Amino acid sequence: MLKRLFVPALFVAAVMLAVSPLLVARAPLETTMGLVQKIFYYHVPSAMVMFLAAFVCGIASAVYLFGRRPGADRVAVAAAEVVVLFGIIVLVTGPLWARKAWGVWWQWDARLTSTLVLWMIFNAYLLLRKYGGPGSDRLAAGVALFGMANVPFVYWSVNVWRTLHPKTSVVMTLDPAMRPAFWWCVTAFVCLFLAVLAARVRLEEERTRLEELYLQLDD
Amino acid sequence: MPVRAPFDFTTLTVTDVSRHFGRRKALNRVTFTCEAGHIIGLLGPNGAGKSTLLSILATLASPTLGVVRYGGTTAREAGPAIRARLGALGHDLYLYPELTARENLRFFARLYEVDDAAGRVEAALTRAGLADRGDDLVSGFSRGMRQKLALERALLHGPRLVLLDEPFTGLDDAATQALVARLVALKQEGVIVLLTTHDLDVVDGLLDQVLVLQNGRLVTDERQPATGLRARFRRVLAGEAR
Amino acid sequence: MAAPGTLRRFLATAWLITRKDITVEWRSREIIYTTVFFAASCILVFAFGFVKDGRPIDDVASAILWIAIAFSGTLALGRTFERERYNETLQALMLAPADRPAIYAGKLAGILLLMLAVEAVLVPLVALLFQAPLFRQPVLLVALLGSGTLGYAAVGTLFAAMLVRARSRDVLLPVLLYPITIPVIIAGVRGTAAAMAPDGGEMARAWVSMLVFFDVVFLTLSLWTFEAVMTE
Structure with missing residues (x-):
């Protein structure tokens, strides 16, 4: 299914992202x-x-982990890399804004900190896969499961600890004139996500196929 | 929980078992059958896949392809009950050096929930020739003593399938003879004994079946092999092509 | 699923393993001594950073306490499982027909006892060296330490056990464990600070309830995934 999504998702994302600066510029x-x-x-x-x-x-x-389906592992590793990639975008664009709005590059605020923690967890996941040796894909799957379960705890604890960031409710109370540009960008990014995920899963499938061919060559 | 007859089997069937690590085939379509009351020698140079095969048979790893049946059942169907019928002795002996011989045996007897734990522990200590050293720490034992203790530890729960990784390493002549006698006794009890070894002179005439692995492939499967194993398999075991 | 017989067997197996770990540790006392000393060294190092003009800066005692707990906990976890790896005894445990979650629970209880023993030394030491009123609300302090350590050890035991067969395990354990246990550290540090404040009782109780919730979720997850991550 992901494979068939790749071309349309990429196309839509490309067109929408190309148009997005105009919409963003026009928003009040x-x-x-x-x-x-x-x-x-x-x-x-x-x-x-x-x-x-x-x-x-x-x-x-x-x-x-529980269904022993190798296809699921390929999706997991692809998604983990997407987390790290988009995490970098978030963690770079955030401070750019913060410098202007708060006067500092980084604040130990709830959303910033929990994003950083989540980003660290998925970096750890990739490190384990890379350096853990054979069999570490199953171990990494355990880490990802724990990482996901951890999100609400990180969020809650950091939230009580510190809050500076504009509330998520910003999205709901957005000036109606800003909404089209915002949701346009959200759609574009989700399409980009699907395209990147599909491409990465496909790469992983090709790699598996290559390994299988090498194995057959051996016979 | 309903009381069921304890799980048991008399044959071990390995069908088309492969285990891949990335591009490397640790095992490549290995197929053989073993029967109760046989001692099977698993031979091969280092890196031939012997340890991988042992850990698959011990249910510690699952094959990438293929299936292992204990009687008519796979490990997954049998669940933890299968492990009550397996005894394994790894190269690292599976003993706690900080505990005494008796404590080690007692710990595993309770972990396996065997009946009459105390009686079996004493019997095992006697068989290992350690009856008077039962309260000494294992860290003070020689390699030979540890090896004997480790073997009795692995046999404590009366397993049907016994997997031994290089059991003759580090034994003197007397200990080797004792181990051979012990293996013969197990064979007569109807146990499937599968062992790896480099010491072909010792197992000459002892084995009922010889399996030779080379680069993950089973290259020889011979029942009731003639004596003179060393002469025949020397080149294979040195890692040379046949 | 939990017939009374099943639960009894579970507890018997877990206790068997915990008792074995206690016996082994009691004979050498290696892990407890080195870990306590390591934790004390951590405190010493922190003191140079956080004491200004001869006085510790505000709230620093609870932070130092919990960082020392987390660091020494990693050390204890690593050493405990290195011991099980040395003679491949963890494999022997996995080979036994015993319930695998019970093996996890037994190892966890051993780690927990070890960490609590270290804390018994650490807490008075921090209170003494940093003039911290740690014992203002002793019940809350015990609740925070107990629930926080349980959560940390629950995740740590699972990760350390599964890393036994991984490469670079020494460095991967903290790399994996610290981000996941961030909520425990935050709750521990803030909760302890609140318990030391004159009117922080309610806040501290809120942190304890978060820790208890964390414990429930991650203990359940660990028991559930242990078997799956331990088999290749």
Whole structure:
């Protein structure tokens, strides 16, 4: 299914992302923050994709661990790399905005910290897969499952600890004139996510096929 | 929980078993059958896949392809009950050096929930020739003493299939003879004994079946092999092509 | 699923393993001595960073306490499973027909006792060296330490057990464990700080309930996944 999604998803994402600057530019200026607020149109969708990918990785890992389906593991590793990739976008665009809005690059605020922790968990997942030796894919699946279960705890604990970041309710109370541009960007990023995920899963499948061919060559 | 007859079997059937690590085939379509009351020698150079095969037979790893049947049942169908019928002795002996010989045996007897644990532990200590050293720490034992104790530890629960990884390593002549006698006794009890060894002179005439692995493939499967194993398999075991 | 006989067997197996670990540790006392000393060294190192003009900065005692617990916990976990790896005895445990979750529970109880023993030394030491009123609310402090250590050890035992057959296990254990146990550390540090404050009782209780919830979720998950991650 993912394979067939690749071309349309990539196409839609490309077109929508190409058009998005126009929409973002046309959206009204936010009164207090002015121009810097525009980064929000890319920052928030990236964060959404990051959490979506983490969720996909956790579910796929559980399926792999208990159902022993190798296909699920390929989806899990692809999704984990997407988490790290979009995490970088979030963690770079966030401070760019924070510098202007708060006057500092980094704040130990709830959302920033929990995003960083989630990003670290999936980096650890990839490190384990890379350096853990044979059999570490099953161990990594356990880590991903724990990482996913951990999200609400991290979120809650960091939230009580510290809150500075604009509330998520920002999305709901958005100025109606900003909504089209915002949801346009969200759709574009989700399509981009699907395209990247499909490409990465496909790469992993090709690699598995290559390994199988090498194995057959051996006979 | 309904009381069921304890799980048991008299044959071990390995069908088309492969185990891949990435591009490497640790085992490549291995097929053979073993029967109760036989001592089977698993021979092959280092890296031929012997340890991988032992850990699959011990249910510690699952094959990439193929199936292992204990009687008519796979390990997954039998669940933990299968492990009550397996006894394994790894190269690292599976003993706690900080515990005494008796404590080691007692711990595993309770873990396996055997009947009459105390009686079996004492019998095992006697068979290992350690009746008077039962309360000494294993860390003070020689390799030979540990080896004997480890073997009795693995046999404590009366397993049907016994997997021994290089059991003759580090034994002196007397200990070797004692181990051979013990294996013959197990054979007469109807146990399937599968062992790996490099010491072909010792097992000459003892084996009922010889399996030779080379680069993950089973190259020889011979019942009731003639004596003179060393002469015949020397080149294979040195890792040379046949 | 849990017939009374099943539960009794589960507990018997777990206790068998815990008792074995206690016996082994009691004979050498290696892990407890080295871990306590390591934790004390951590405190010493932190003191140079967090004591200004001869006085510790605010709330630093609870942070130092929990970081020392986390660091020494990693050490205890690594050493405990290195011991099971040395003669492949963890394999021997996996070979036994015993319930595998019971083996996990037994190892967890051993680690927990070890960590609590270290904490029994650590807490008075921190209170003394940093003039911290740690014992203002002793019941809350015990609840925080107990539930926090249980959560940390529950995840740590699973990870350390599964890393026994991985390469680079020494460095991978903290790399995997610290991000996952961040909620425990936050709750421990903030909860202990609240328990030391004159009017922090309610806040500390909120942290304890989060820790208990964390324990329930991660203990269940660990018991459930242990068998799956331990078989190749």
